[in-house]
Amino acid sequence: MTSDLEQFGPTETFPCDENSEAFAVVRLAVEVSRDQLRTALAIGHAELNGTPPLDDMAVRDIRREVEGHLAAAATISLYRETEAVVRRVNEAGILPTIDAAINRAYTRTADDRAQQSxxxxxxxxxxxxxxxxxxxxxxxxxxxxxxxxxxxxxxxISHNGAEITVPFVTARSAPSTIMTAQLSHAPYLTLAPEPFPVLYVELDEHCDLDVPDGRNLSRALRLAAVRLDRALDGLARLRGDHR
Ligand SMILES: [Zn+2]
Structure with a gap:
């Protein structure tokens, strides 16, 4: 069932409770019903005292409210139990076993953390x-x-060229990047072989625009088109006859 559902997020990483020191980021995907989405958004929006009105909220901010509510529910429930549970497992003498399991699951070994030199x-x-x-x-x-x-x-192993980015600024949201592109070639891929370099491109934006921000977007898209064409000229030279 999950594979048929549309997936959204994570929009951002939410901090752990202020009395604890962060150790790792756990990414989680949760199936939710429409009623659960209604509940999470209604509570999140009420905590913002209802401003801005929902109709004026950017998609990203709506998702942040929903994810924030889910994250807060998990963090608060853990916070309530932490002291008692840690004391109990400590008294039962199973803290070392739990820590060993955490170390296996939530720390990387020296090998997979190693950086290329x-x-x-x-x-x-x-x-x-x-x-x-x-x-x-x-x-x-x-x-x-x-x-x-x-x-x-x-x-x-992938060879990656210099990153080409196109910024996008609106009055309402934080500056973002509307396009990122770079030459890329992973010559040893076996499942989906890549015999020639390709242009790796990321395009992603969801926003509600007034006229000035709409103009900012069309300017950013024109700049993106110019930079994309220039990058494609470079790619065409590298690929020769293999267009
Ligand atoms: Zn390289």
Whole structure:
């Protein structure tokens, strides 16, 4: 059933209660009914004293209210129980067992946290992989490098070009990025092979616009089109006959 439902969020990460120190972020997906959405939004909106009116709220803010209510319900219920439960498991002597399970599930091992320390040669780069050890591969001149990459398997290696971004600013919401694009090539992918570089593009915006903000959007889209065309010219040169 879940796979048939539309999925939304997370819109943002909600802080843990102010008396606790954050340890990890747990991402959660919850099926909700329309009545539960009504309830979460009505409570969240009441806590805002009903302003702005729901009709004027951006989609992102509506989702933030709903997710915020769900997150608060979980945080408050944990907060109420924390002291008693921690004391009880401590007295029962099972705290070390619980901590060991948490360490297995909620901390990364040194291996999967390792960052690449790439070594660059003449048109090559030497990288560490978890399945093939150290390997030396061709490094395309447009690749921005691998120093921020995490160590992974050979087929996860991806060459990524410099990021092209197009900003979008409105009077109502925080500045955002309407398009992000970069050349990308993962030459060792096996399931969905990528024999030639592609242009990776992210486009995402949901908003309610008045006229000035609508003009800001059309300006941003024109700028996005210009930058997209320029990036595609570069991609066409790299792909040659393989359009
Ligand atoms: Zn590269």
């Amino acid at each position: 790439a070594r660059y040669g003449d048109g090559t780069v030497t990288l560490l992989t978890t399945d093939r050890g150290e390997i030396t591969i061709d490094e395309p001149p447009w690749c921005a490098g691998h120093d921020g990459d995490m160590v992974g398997t050979l087929d996860e």
